[in-house]
């Protein structure tokens with residue numbers, strides 16, 4: 623694993639005797655090896671957090687002197703206590719095949735976006751696009767995002783802040799998860815995914831339209847709901863209890879019943895058996911989008927709940943985000 627010496631230095635420097643390790647799913651294969659190496663080379667005792675880790679919004683509470691969190695950048699607006707974010711850096715940028723594949727789909731003025739994983743590639747890709755005649759823009763981060771051009775599944779600031787400067791976006795990364803919100807928040811500009819693993823590029827339009835149809839259907843199903851369960855997360859970077867209180871008050875204004883449910887990991891199994899007609903999720907905004915098919919009842923974002931209650935028009939639909947100002 624990259625730069626293990628730096629990590630060992632931090633552990634020694636903090637005089638930790640016990641260390642907790644927290645890995646996202648994609649790095650789990652490294653967990654045993656890293657725990658063994660840290661123990662062998664520093665003499666500390668390591669514990670691996672086996673709870674899922676989805677982001678820097680969710681740092682494990684562990685009975686240790688130091689938690690080492692891997693795979694995410696810290697969120698600048700959060701205060702972390704005894705946590706070290708071990709930066710693995712980006713993998714080497716071997717070729718521009720995936721960018722070449724995107725070129726025929728790109729407008730002249732392009733906003734460049736990516737994730738934490740590939741952020742170190744952006745300057746080289748920006749230069750390459752400029753050499754091909756494009757004007758390239760990379761949006762500065764906000765208080766929840768660490769790097770310029772970085773997207774979170776819950777924060778699209780680096781895209782929306784350059785919306786007026788660009789005619790479309792190039793997202794460098796794999797999968798639809800991160801760029802989907804851009805395609806919904808900025809519907810009149812193409813979002814092109816350049817996938818470095820497949821060496822391919824594609825437009826996100828069809829995926830966006832499919833998700834919007836799904837959201838429209840969830841809203842329609844919830845229209846006659848009388849009792850809502852409003853989900854609030856305990857996780858440090860997902861807690862929107864103030865918003866939940868506002869939504870509960872909004873429900874009362876429209877003669878609907880609403881009860882707040884507080885939980886750590888939000889999952890359909892843990893919400894089974896409660897007598898609600900629909901859920902409103904204020905935890906990670908992606909739960910309502912990504913997990914919808916796993917829930918028996920409709921599960922809505924806060925803005926979708928407003929549409930159900932008639933407080934917001936479908937034409938003013940926005941993707942749910944957690945922004946830090």
Ligand code: SF4
Pocket residue numbers: 676677678679680774775776777859860905906907908944
């Ligand atoms: S709130 Fe959700 S989308 Fe945002 S960082 Fe956490 S897990 Fe990712």
